[in-house]
Amino acid sequence: MQNVRNPIIIDQNYCPDNKGCPDQNSGVKISQVRYNDIHGSSASQVAVNFDCSASNPCTGIGLQDIKLTYGNRPAESSCKHADGTTSGFVVPPSCL
Numbered sequence: 001m002q003n004v005r006n007p008i009i010i011d012q013n014y015c016p017d018n019k020g021c022p023d024q025n026s027g028v029k030i031s032q033v034r035y036n037d038i039h040g041s042s043a044s045q046v047a048v049n050f051d052c053s054a055s056n057p058c059t060g061i062g063l064q065d066i067k068l069t070y071g072n073r074p075a076e077s078s079c080k081h082a083d084g085t086t087s088g089f090v091v092p093p094s095c096l
Helices: none
Strands: 008-011 034-041 046-051 058-069 076-080 082-091
Touching: 008 058, 046 058
Parallel strands: 008 046, 034 058, 046 076, 058 082
Antiparallel strands: none
16 A cells, blocks of 8 residues: 555444534444555554444454554554454554
């Protein structure tokens, strides 16, 4: 990946333009998703973003051998209602 916006993302709270969207519960359960051997640069500071539903949290997310950078600064991870595991090297540090 090269200068990719949101290289690793799960967003159960998507709202176009981030306005006018009521709070809703997700009817979809996301589980057992694996991200393996992903390398490159992110155009967004948050390179790993798991924004999962409170009513149907993401479970069993797996990160293995991830190396994402953000320009000359460290990239970040953000997790909301997400649970999982990491193995190998994972950069940015996982929030799972």
